[in-house]
Amino acid sequence: MKCVVPVLTVLVVFVALWYAFAVVLNAPWARDRAERAGTELSFTALVADTWAQEKPLLPAPHQIAAEVWHTTAEMRITSKRSLVWHAWVTLSATFAGFAMGAALGILLAVGIVHSRVMDLSVMPWIIASQTVPILAVAPMIIVVLYNIGVQGLVAKAAISAYLSFFPVVVGMVKGLRSPDRMQLDQLHTWSASRTQVFGKLRLPASMPYLFTSLKVAVAIALVGAIIGELPTGAQGGFGSRMLSGSYYGQTLIIWSALVGAAVCAGALVGLIGLVQRLVLKRMGMAT
């Protein structure tokens, strides 16, 4: 409970700064309009205007809150304008991509740890794969996939998987290699087979590493799904909300999509943290 005060202080400072920036950034537009209308704005009127514009450069927090409320609580979730519906579109691609990415990552890690050839031949490609600027090539991938008949959720999930397998490989390789020399020697004195070394030692030892990397991976998978939605146009999802928002200068729509994405990412990471705690507790490794 001791941290409540500092946390609240930071929050208040953050919100206050946000409002201040809203004034600074939105003021030119307010003055512009007042000038064209031939009126003079008092300071209070200016501030009030900057916090209530329809298409502000930087919307004030309460405007975003109102927009989020309007598009979630006040709409049927099946409506195409509902943020919940868009969230579901993005999340379903996220889940699919995350599952593929995690599975691929774990499989690659197992291969890399067990085969020196794979370590030397595959690892450089895995690293190289992540130097590709995905934002730039995502439209290309979507188009290529579209041409071979893959579209919608699967295409988006492919980008999610592409981004999210990487932290899983890296974390899982580290985890599977975390047993030290002594532990491996110990198993050797019992004449353990490779499968036993894997099942009894490497795999359980890698669990904390796996979950840590899964947290990173799930957040990236969400980003991947959003990126995958940008080029597909208005088929739904946070990405398409952001895109159409920016077409029409609807900053409130962009920002509410950003808030929605952030909330989803937080929830996903939190969910994995919860599973992590349950699993490690059952394994007796909770600290």
Next chain:
Amino acid sequence: MSSQVIQARGLDLTFRTADGPVHALKDVNLSVQRGDFVSFIGPSGCGKTTFLRVVADLEQPTGGEITVNGMSPAEARRARAYGYVFQAAGLYPWRTIGGNIRLPLEIMGIPRAEHAARVARVLELVELTGFEKKYPWQLSGGMQQRASIARALSFDADILLMDEPFGALDEIVRDKLNEELLGLWRRTGKTIGFVTHSIPEAVYLSTKIVVMSPRPGRIIDVIESDLPAERPLDIRESPEFLALARRVRDGLRAGHGYD
């Protein structure tokens, strides 16, 4: 089976390292009888650990011969001839003490029906009865090391190899564990190979003290102890004990390890 348990003849081991060869063992000759308690003592780097690891088939000698129970170390390992206790307990944090002791049993394919009885028996040997369901982090360092000894005993190897098992523990706990180890050795009749840096520990525990010297690692003296099998802790003040300790110290000096 003969009473020769470990037999080394002209054993050599050279490690190839980036900065040239390291002669870890040179012309080591040693014979250990069934039921011996052998301590290896000597300055750091004299090859004590290396010798034990050769016996355990964890290092391959580059010359000479070694047999364990009349077999090669690899055969002896597969025949479950020995249990190895490392300096760190190395218990798996995700297994209970009981689960850790069952680990080698599972790996060796010992029938499940026997596990419970074996775990109970070895826990009693190391005086940890009642701790079966506890996790390693719930035990003190000394108790963890006892659990790791129990684990090494669980599959009935008749040789116990221990590399500074109590090195990380404080003196008082060490004394207690040494006393217990002696009791365990008397009751089970196992052959024990024990690496230590402490002269009193070596003299207190052993029937045979192997004094080693580094660069190259070699044996410079093998002292047979005539102390009685029954050894209360205060035997360490007796003249016989002090005479043995002096001989070990002189041996170490002669090997100019500590100057």
